[in-house]
Amino acid sequence: GQQLNQSPQSMFIQEGEDVSMNCTSSSIFNTWLWYKQDPGEGPVLLIALYKAGELTSNGRLTAQFGITRKDSFLNISASIPSDVGIYFCAGRPSQGGSEKLVFGKGTKLTVNP
């Protein structure tokens, strides 16, 4: 089936640093979503993107829907300890299986105070 390549797999940063992670696909997507999962909990939706080129912010988080519709990135500015968790990208393919989301494997973020 469809696959999303999410990178990096893990990041270790100092509090206050900015973070960037991205997701790429070999096919076109018409929706990109970013989730955060805390340990032992379900993922929580952070940002939803619906149009190519769209740039959306949610507090210190900013995400963009790539112009080619095959990628998306998430930036976190001025990281704090509570940013720790696993961040997942997800997308809705424009063709073939558009009735369900495809998920990346996640980026595990560790923030050192």
Place this chain on the structure above:
Amino acid sequence: DGGITQSPKYLFRKEGQNVTLSCEQNLNHDAMYWYRQDPGQGLRLIYYSQIVNDFQKGDIAEGYSVSREKKESFPLTVTSAQKNPTAFYLCASSIGGGAEAFFGQGTRLTVV
């Protein structure tokens, strides 16, 4: 409050027993999903349903069964045929297939 509820949070079963995980939503969503998550892994789709009385297999349906008799409910049964059932199970719902999904808090199943 509107949301999606999974119960129980933790579940222990003996090997060879079937076990049913509950998932209820009051968001009036048509689509519901079950995912499996293993340590350090992403989300793998087990089953999904876009409408009442209809469901489709996901990527890892073997050893699992579901039903969708009511819009609000999508229970997952882990059968004895599932070779490695110990995992974290997540239920999600969305307004329609492929739309933004909202997740429950998960059920951690341990089979001993």
